[in-house]
Amino acid sequence: MNAAVPPPDAPSARNAAPGAAVDIKEVLLGDEESLRKLKNVALAGYALQALAFFLGGIPSIVAIVLAYVKRDDARGTWLESHFRWQIRTFWFALLGGFIGVVTLIILVGWLVLVATTVWVIYRIVKGWLALNDGKPLPQ
DSSP states (O other), X not given: OOTTSOOTTSOOTTTOOTTOOOOHHHHHHHHHHHHHHHHHHHHHHHHHHHHXXXXXXXXXXHXXXXXXXXXXXXXXXXXXXXXXXXXHHHHHHHHHHHHHHHGGGGTHHHHHHHXXXXXXXXXXXXXXXXXXXXXXXXX
């Protein structure tokens, strides 16, 4: 019997008993499927952040919820950095927007709001391109 290929009645890779033979193809295909799903969620997060410029802030809130929900599923993969990137983009954009609005009285706020907007656009584009290339983002 080939140890790499379990018999038809053997447990699946996810439910295999310790020491049981596991089909490596099943494990790899399962991981690829999980990564593909996570990549789609990350892509949706970037799309929602971009849509927020046209539809108000609600899509960004949906994106941040998605990122927080899926972050643990992506832990240890290259996609974890994308969810972290989206979360940080949201919170720092919110902070920049708040500071910009508060400082509008002294006219510096316009510069802060423009800088925050440009920074958010940069983060969305950089993240989307890295996701498309299958690359992680820096800390």
